[in-house]
Amino acid sequence: MRTLPKLARPIGMLAFLLAVFASLLLSAPAVQAQTLAAPVSASTPSPSPSPESPASTPDSFPxxxxxxxxxxxxxxxxxxxxxxxxxxxxxxxxxxxxxxxxxxxxxxxxxxxxxxxxxxxxxxxxxxxxxxxxxxxxxxxxxxxxxxxxxxxxxxSQSFGELLAERMLAGLSFGLLLALASVGLSLIFGTTGLTNFAHGEMVTLGAVLMFFLAGLGLPIWLAAALAIVGGGLSGYIQDAGLWKPLRRRGSGIIPMMIVSIGLALAARYTIQLFFGGSTQQLPGARSPQIEFGAVSISQNTLQSLIISTIVVLVVSFLLLKTRIGKATRAVADNPALASASGIDVDRVIRLVWTVGGVLAALGGILWAYYRPGVTFNMGQQILLLIFAAVVLGGLGTVFGALLGSVIVGIFVEVSTIWLEADLKFVGALLIMIIVLLFRPQGILGRRERVG
Incomplete structure (x- = not known):
């Protein structure tokens, strides 16, 4: 009974933020109505109506x-x-x-x-x-x-070398934005042992929050910043209100993993209930192509590449050079020994969940620009790629997740040279199967004895 007062505050915070998030979701119809009613910009003249259909302005259809x-x-x-x-x-x-x-x-x-x-x-x-x-x-x-x-x-026609270079550049950009979500998932697994199937919904949350905040008339940079903060709060509240109580009760990893699957389903279809099933666009989703000789890349993809690189470098520096980074690595290596050494394990895990939420939200925003578009199940679509990257690099190893993400991203994009675009994600599943067969610990993972 003494645990109830300790849980009252995080549960209250969880209820409050859920209420705020619900109010944002409930404002979706008004936001979407304003979007559909917005006049066509002067840069794109209104198309003339066709006898077979109404006028097809850019805002008329998704x-x-x-x-x-x-x-x-x-x-x-x-x-x-x-x-x-x-x-x-x-x-x-x-x-x-x-x-x-x-x-x-x-x-x-x-x-x-x-x-x-x-x-x-x-x-x-x-x-x-x-x-x-x-x-x-x-x-x-x-x-x-x-x-x-x-x-x-x-x-x-474009030569094979030019096409390969273009696909590799796109794959590098995709791999680095994939790394943002993969690193967060790897940190959570390394410190708690939990394979979080709801991580994809944390990716969706970042894009959905930015869509609603931008629909309220906020500048793009402010909407993105608040959405990223919202992602961090979601990670903090998840651990405070759900995962920490389960850990204290001694719940096993398998039951907690099943809870994460249920949480993922609940979050996904709650978002669909209010957000809808159609694809929505973030501000500035359409961007011009930038040419580097024979290789071209969209402006949004180039910006995503730069942002992802900077964030990955910052996270790497924090893990290697700061006290909290060293404490995080110590908890990931041996929680019991870290606790005996005076490290507050619960505080480190709470921070890891918060950082994981921040990285997932940022990855979701960049993923929405890369696709482009925001959908209620976009996190589910990318979750397989996240798992493939983490398994390839090595479960629980942050730099393994980074390396695995880049490999998966390049492989997925380069495969479109020979495969249909609809089949490119199948390659991620193939990578995961091959790694599990021949090197279960991943590229940078450590071989462990079981039993």
Missing amino acids: NTINGVLRNAGQPVAGVTIRATGEGFSGETVTSETGAWTIGVPVQGTYQVELDVTTLPEGVALAEGAQNPREVTFANTSNAGAIFPLGEGIVVQ
Whole structure:
């Protein structure tokens, strides 16, 4: 009975934050209504209605086909682009910057055609350019179509080396954002022994919180900062209100793992209840392509690469050079010996859960920009990749999780050269199976005797 007063405060905090989170979720319909009612920006003119469907403004549907029309590096405005497919037809006109966007109701395959009669005088499609072109969505809410222009210019296909370099750069960016979630999961496993199946929902929470906070009119940087803080609070409250009481009761790892599965399901479908099942976009989800010679990368992907690298370096420094980092590694190696040495094990574990929530929330935000889009089950979709990275690097080893994440990220993106985009995540499962068969401890893990 003496434990009840000690639990009253964390349980009260848990109830309070759940109430705040519920109020944010309940504001979703109003936020979404404002988003749908927002006028089309001046940079993307309103497309004319089609006899087969209503006007397909970029905000009318959750999925979009877009591109930029340029000739000799200069934008080409006033050109008509049409998209037809899946029982839908819509069109738009390129803006002053040459950008165009057509909203489509469902993901699928569409025929996108440039009306050559609307091209300016002296401008023509490059020789060999496809028109119309077929566009197919692949696990994202955005699809692109490029129409190269230029009299006398011959379209050349990208060489294998250029394609490989482009996919490896994208894979490095994806691997580093994957590392943010994997490092948090590895820290939690190393200090508690718990395989947390609800970690994917902590990733989702970061993206969902930023969506609602940005919908309230906050600046992007402030919405992102508050969402990351919210992720840290969720980790703190989880440990204070659930995992610490279970540890004190002497609950085994298997029962606690089952609890984490139930928590994941409850959190996922609670988010779906209020957030909905459609894909929503964060502010600035559409970004221009940046070219480095023959290799191109989107601005959002490049920014994600930079942010992830900085955060990973900071976490590595804290683990190696600070007292709390050394205490964390000591608890991960031997909790009983660490406690006997005067280290507050519960405090270290609480900090680990908080940091894990912060890293997961940041990873969720970057994942929403990388995909792009926010969905209620986005954490579930990336959870397999997180586990694959942690298993590959070595369970409980932070730097193993980092190395495993980079390998998995590059493997997943490079595999799209030969595999369909829908099958690229299967490679992560293949990696996990091979590692468990031939090196169960992972690349940097330690071999342990069982029994």
